Amino acid sequence: MATPFSERVSSPEWLAATEGRVLRMLREVGVRATGPLERRRVRPWSTQLTITTDAGLVWCKQNHLPMAFEAHMQEVLAQHAPGSVQAPLAVDAAHGLLLTIDHGPSVAERGTVTTDVWIGLVSEAAHVQHSLVQQRGELLGTGMPDRSIRVDERFDELVDLLAGLPKSHAARLDEVEASRLRAARRAVADAVDVLADSPYPAAWNHGDLHPGNAYPDGDGYRLFDLADGQWANALEVLAVPHDWIDRRPDLSWEPVLDAWAAAWGLRRPTAEEWRAMRIVHAVNRTCTWADVLGTMTDAELHRWAHHAPDELLGVLRHTERA
Template identity: 30%
Template structure:
């Protein structure tokens, strides 16, 4: 299992050597012990202290190795929202990143406010618009393809893989209806983060009060872009600061996301398009995020798809 690989002394020694080599090229020096704050089946993160502040190393499992190339592209298109990498090994999918600040989860709790989500959601829309013409390049990097035409087949495969209960299987027609409805709006495919929660957004300090950076693109797919709102609106914002379901009106946050799209698609009823996108987004999240042996998490997402609650 990858968790064991990430903590294997031999693997860590190789990673440390690579980090030190990159730091040398950057004119930086490691100044203390490396910490490993994140170890998961799919990735690990190392915190490396240097004479210019902490930097962070990330490695992904094979299926997510493309994140390094994806972040490189996004940073080139929208450098103020996806910080450029300090170093990258695209072959191994290794990244070295500057400190992005605190997570939105931490900052929102301290400020007792969800206000920063407005800027974050607008940033996500601008990122998607900036790479609208890069869909083929993203797919060539290995980003999963969940464009509307292929979603029904992907959903059907998942049903067989998890031996799904009947009500999820009979929702096949609903998936097809949602895909057809969303396609009718003519919204172009783009990158879709697919796990946009408040620990994936970072707040970078600044004289203007800071800006929000969108990080952790390992789960991203090419899809109908509005599906990114499933997790953000229903999975996070609607629960508010006190974790109470449906305690927050998500419409203003939806509109903050849609504002950049309005200039791209004048005359389209974008708010109406969000409704089927949020439902379908959970089905895509179930397909895209399914890990063998973790059926419970997948079923939770399928319940969100059909019921709007886990």
């Protein structure tokens, strides 16, 4: 079995090798390090480090292999939507290393998040989506996954994968859950057809759009933490915002939805289109969690692995609401 990602990036050997790469990357852009590379956070899918330089604090991010595209993709997004995504200080695409200048606290860290803040965030995301609608080939060339295709086939694969795990595995679907999901396959295929007939195109999706993954810049916002990105129906960018807002009785969802639709110049989705998006999104979000199952320690599986079946069971939740 391969060494879990978090153990690999926590080793002194990995840190020393990465510090060497980071110092080289800094020299190539004319920046001088004034301190050592320091580890800030480790997760089963990514690690963040910082280094002080004569240009300020620099963040270094390394993702596990399925998300290693983020570094190159941020370059592409910064080129096509320069006001919405920070341009990297340096990128080592071969190793998936991303260096960025510290941008200060996120929106979530700066105070109360209001409905108006959410309107700004989804409007910014819609602007990025619209800016990139013709850039599919360039984005997929970074390694970002295309989840606008084969949704029903990937659904079958995910059910088989999670149902086939050992009984003690935290991500395992039991027999009843797997049977119910297989019976819902027609609903997944129908949802794909509904979205294909909708006015909403396939587009770039942030994948985890919320106030902790954006920071204010002038009158707008810049988005970061882009490793959950994927090419999928444009509506899918709203799934995470909806669920965050739905938990807060002091926030209003309808103005946020209207702002996103207005930014696209399209009508708001019908109930059928919204339900179809939630079914497809449940499949696509499960892919993100399934990709990391094989890189976790036992303790990490205990903490995080349940997200994979929980997301896939969203197919049933949204199907049964019809």
